[in-house]
Amino acid sequence: MSKAPPCESYADDWSAYLDGELSANRAALLRAHLLDCDVCTRRLEALRAADAVLRADLATTEVPSDLRARLQTRIDTDSVTSLATAREQRGLPTRLRAPVGAGLLAAAAAAAVYLAVSRETPLTPDPGLPEQRVATQEDRTPPGVPVPPPEPSDAPAPPEQRVAMQTPTIDPSASADPKSVGAPEAPLDAASEEELAVALELETIEDLDVIANLDLLEALVLLEEGTG
Amino acid sequence: MEAIDEDVQLMLAFCDGDARAFDTLFERWSARLLHYLERMLRDPGAAEELTQEVFLRVYRSRDRYRAEARFSTWLYRIATNLALNELRRPHRRDPHKSVEEGPELAARSPAVDAVVHARRESESVREVLEELPEKQRAALLLAALEGCSYAEIAETLEVSEKAVKALVHRARTGLATKLAERKEAV
Numbered sequence: 001m002s003k004a005p006p007c008e009s010y011a012d013d014w015s016a017y018l019d020g021e022l023s024a025n026r027a028a029l030l031r032a033h034l035l036d037c038d039v040c041t042r043r044l045e046a047l048r049a050a051d052a053v054l055r056a057d058l059a060t061t062e063v064p065s066d067l068r069a070r071l072q073t074r075i076d077t078d079s080v081t082s083l084a085t086a087r088e089q090r091g092l093p094t095r096l097r098a099p100v101g102a103g104l105l106a107a108a109a110a111a112a113v114y115l116a117v118s119r120e121t122p123l124t125p126d127p128g129l130p131e132q133r134v135a136t137q138e139d140r141t142p143p144g145v146p147v148p149p150p151e152p153s154d155a156p157a158p159p160e161q162r163v164a165m166q167t168p169t170i171d172p173s174a175s176a177d178p179k180s181v182g183a184p185e186a187p188l189d190a191a192s193e194e195e196l197a198v199a200l201e202l203e204t205i206e207d208l209d210v211i212a213n214l215d216l217l218e219a220l221v222l223l224e225e226g227t228g
Numbered sequence: 229m230e231a232i233d234e235d236v237q238l239m240l241a242f243c244d245g246d247a248r249a250f251d252t253l254f255e256r257w258s259a260r261l262l263h264y265l266e267r268m269l270r271d272p273g274a275a276e277e278l279t280q281e282v283f284l285r286v287y288r289s290r291d292r293y294r295a296e297a298r299f300s301t302w303l304y305r306i307a308t309n310l311a312l313n314e315l316r317r318p319h320r321r322d323p324h325k326s327v328e329e330g331p332e333l334a335a336r337s338p339a340v341d342a343v344v345h346a347r348r349e350s351e352s353v354r355e356v357l358e359e360l361p362e363k364q365r366a367a368l369l370l371a372a373l374e375g376c377s378y379a380e381i382a383e384t385l386e387v388s389e390k391a392v393k394a395l396v397h398r399a400r401t402g403l404a405t406k407l408a409e410r411k412e413a414v
Contacts, residue, residue, distance in 0.1 A: 012393075012394070015397035015400045016397065019378070046404040047404050050400055050403045050404040051372045051400070055373065057349075057350045061259060061263035061266060062259075063258050067258060068251075068254060068258075071284065
């Protein structure tokens, strides 16, 4: 007559039995043992009770209502950091590798200096993106010269108008002349104004995508007031 | 071939640019992750921070995600690694030692007594859990509460399935013993 295995030979298996991690044969052996062993039955019940207490505690966790919003803030911040890092890794010029906010302010400052010397009408704050402005023939025509009638709207723009849509290049020596700063009698011509506007727009659209709270126009207005 | 689980499909949709899929994943998993991390750390503030960190890493991985395992296994692996790192930080702040009873509990009634009892029992479970070694705790929570298989836990904890079986068994036996001791002491 064979002797039944001692309880200790099953002792390490009860937890896996509860978790359904034993083979079918091994699980059948344990079930059969339980029929004859009160000690192992109590052991198994104690483990089940521990699980029940753990599960009862499960209901006490509540997700804070603002957790998703806080996560979004971290995602947005992370995007800004990643953008700066990516720019640095791409080896872009120093001006672009500077923090985004600083880049925006630099662009705004350039615009404010220019506006202070060339604009006669005040800026109108606009919460949207800067409106892309295409110069008209009227802009380029000196006072007193007759303006030709406008061309049909579906006609291609003349070359001098299309140039404003291209990526601009600004000659750094243009602002090196002290007479050109603060000299209302010698403003930049309309083509330069277009170039600057498009340059600023190209510079800032990407940044505005990642800094929702920074209002470029507000910065422009403040700087204009400060220099005006 | 095993069908791709729904969470993996959501993640793949997010990788393809569906931002709502990320929101859905957050809705489906944030509570469970928060609960798991609270039990691991016994510090609700740190658990919230790490829950955000887990989802931030999910968000960042959208360009390189590969559906090589169940989504939950991947998620718990991130969470467990973060929790173990947090627990090993030298200057980790002290978690609160007990659940404070608010003034509304001062006036006792049968219902209030039941709430107090439940809170104390919950706190007792968390204290006992904290006494378990970190990997035992993680293995038990993943097996008993999260329903992970030993194979998934092995992947999460980067140990063998045999080791998981031992970890879960020791943790569950230890928890049962300590809870019984506390019950007798009361």
